[in-house]
Amino acid sequence: xxxxxxxxxxxxxxxxxxxxxxxxxxxxxxxxxxxxxxxxxxxxxxxxxxxxxxxxxxxxxxxxxxxxxxxxxxxxxxxxxxxxxxxxxx
Numbered sequence: 546x547x548x549x550x551x552x553x554x555x556x557x558x559x560x561x562x563x564x565x566x567x568x569x570x571x572x573x574x575x576x577x578x579x580x581x582x583x584x585x586x587x588x589x590x591x592x593x594x595x596x597x598x599x600x601x602x603x604x605x606x607x608x609x610x611x612x613x614x615x616x617x618x619x620x621x622x623x624x625x626x627x628x629x630x631x632x633x634x635x
Contacts, residue, residue: 596625
């Protein structure tokens with residue numbers, strides 16, 4: 546609700562969350578190496594980050610869920626990375 550009241554706060558947070566130079570470089574290197582489909586780097590990076598945020602950030606912010614730890618965290622990360630790679634494989 547605060548984002549609706551202060552759109553500049555929402556914009557600032559989203560901009561910082563999507564500041565992804567290292568991940569974008571990693572994606573570019575994977576594409577050059579033939580490990581990922583060649584696609585728009587910004588789109589691919591945003592998809593990857595959105596998957597993580599959807600499972601590991603927003604549930605805690607919006608639904609006030611506890612931060613996953615241990616085996617639950619490993620399972621979530623594995624699921625996210627597997628889903629991404631399966632969708633982006635050459």
